[in-house]
Amino acid sequence: xxxxxxxxxxxxxxxxxxxxxxxxxxxxxxxxxxxxxxxxxxxxxxxxxxxxxxxxxxxxxxxxxxxxxxxxxxxxxxxxxxxxxxxxxxxxxxxxxxxxxxxxxxxxxxxxxxxxxxxxxxxxxxxxxxxxxxxxxxxxx
Amino acid sequence: xxxxxxxxxxxxxxxxxxxxxxxxxxxxxxxxxxxxxxxxxxxxxxxxxxxxxxxxxxxxxxxxxxxxxxxxxxxxxxxxxxxxxxxxxxxxxxxxxxxxxxxxxxxxxxxxxxxxxxxxxxxxxxxxxxxxxxxxxxxxxxxxxxxxxxxxxxxxxxxxxxxxxxxxxxxxxxxxxxxxxxxxxxxxxxxxxxxxxxxxxxxxxxxxxxxxxxxxxxxxxxxxxxxxxxxxxxxxxxxxxxxxxx
Numbered sequence: 001x002x003x004x005x006x007x008x009x010x011x012x013x014x015x016x017x018x019x020x021x022x023x024x025x026x027x028x029x030x031x032x033x034x035x036x037x038x039x040x041x042x043x044x045x046x047x048x049x050x051x052x053x054x055x056x057x058x059x060x061x062x063x064x065x066x067x068x069x070x071x072x073x074x075x076x077x078x079x080x081x082x083x084x085x086x087x088x089x090x091x092x093x094x095x096x097x098x099x100x101x102x103x104x105x106x107x108x109x110x111x112x113x114x115x116x117x118x119x120x121x122x123x124x125x126x127x128x129x130x131x132x133x134x135x136x137x138x139x140x141x
Numbered sequence: 142x143x144x145x146x147x148x149x150x151x152x153x154x155x156x157x158x159x160x161x162x163x164x165x166x167x168x169x170x171x172x173x174x175x176x177x178x179x180x181x182x183x184x185x186x187x188x189x190x191x192x193x194x195x196x197x198x199x200x201x202x203x204x205x206x207x208x209x210x211x212x213x214x215x216x217x218x219x220x221x222x223x224x225x226x227x228x229x230x231x232x233x234x235x236x237x238x239x240x241x242x243x244x245x246x247x248x249x250x251x252x253x254x255x256x257x258x259x260x261x262x263x264x265x266x267x268x269x270x271x272x273x274x275x276x277x278x279x280x281x282x283x284x285x286x287x288x289x290x291x292x293x294x295x296x297x298x299x300x301x302x303x304x305x306x307x308x309x310x311x312x313x314x315x316x317x318x319x320x321x322x323x324x325x326x327x328x329x330x331x332x333x334x335x336x337x338x339x340x341x342x343x344x345x346x347x348x349x350x351x352x353x354x355x356x357x358x359x360x361x362x363x364x365x366x367x368x369x370x371x372x373x374x375x376x377x378x379x380x381x382x383x384x385x386x387x
């Protein structure tokens with residue numbers, strides 16, 4: 001492993017490519033006036049990013065559930081969307097609930113309290129106010 | 142905020158530190174770092190009923206902090222003083238996987254949530270007059286994440302700057318030997334050192350000294366710190382204290 005002037009660690013590796021793929025990549029490098037290494041790195045970055053996006057989409061597919069979406073929206077009053085989704089998903093997982101299938105019967109008072117416990121660890125909203133807000137979402141559903 | 146908080150602190154501070162100062166409170170375990178910070182904040186809040194403070198804890202729960210404060214006679218106005226438990230929040234959002242380690246993305250998320258609660262992103266202070274923040278402690282906060290140390294310092298510096306811009310006076314508690322230089326010393330506006338002096342002829346004595354405070358006229362001498370019936374009090378200069386560099 002080496003360290004460049006920018007401080008980014010780099011690792012050397014050897015890969016085998018199909019002849020035709022190698023030729024296409026090399027031709028693109030020449031056309032763009034960059035090295036083959038840059039073409040491969042960029043392609044790998046793009047692939048990894050796509051995979052991460054796919055994983056995120058799979059993890060958040062419960063957002064198709066209207067009630068889940070409404071609860072997340074309400075939680076966003078107190079937390080960022082990212083944190084609200086993480087908290088909601090974790091709470092469901094810990095209770096063995098599939099977040100895609102939640103209904104107003106599954107979201108019990110106990111569930112709401114547990115969500116608000118998580119929220120009030122960081123947000124300055126009071127637990128009472130938080131429970132009231134989420135209860136209203138459930139009632140409207 | 143400082144001069145009229147702890148009884149006798151005006152003997153050390155001749156002028157008030159500027160609003161929005163980032164002040165490190167550093168000392169070894171048991172030197173009253175948290176208690177002094179609570180006492181200064183609580184005193185300020187009682188005099189400013191429309192302002193608020195956020196105390197971010199990592200090592201202890203909110204209940205434990207409130208108990209400790211009560212035990213040394215520090216009463217806080219609950220509707221103005223928010224104690225937030227970041228370690229518990231992190232536990233709530235981490236996936237339940239044995240080998241999972243919270244990386245820089247979690248650090249950024251937690252900083253984002255703290256900033257949001259403090260109203261750092263809004264053009265106005267959304268939480269309503271959030272004037273003070275305390276982080277207890279920087280050591281344990283850093284231990285919550287597995288990430289490059291330089292990147293963490295860079296992001297912390299950015300966070301401190303946003304606190305200054307919003308004129309939120311901040312207390313960053315650091316547990317350690319004040320004599321040991323750490324990079325964060327250069328990132329803050331002030332350093333308050335607290336310690337215990339142990340000489341062979343006398344009982345151990347607690348002291349407080351201000352090592353650095355930008356834009357402030359202050360005394361550099363260590364002063365004795367006592368817990369009285371009225372709370373924490375700064376009494377007289379500690380004479381003959383060894384190993385203290387001003």
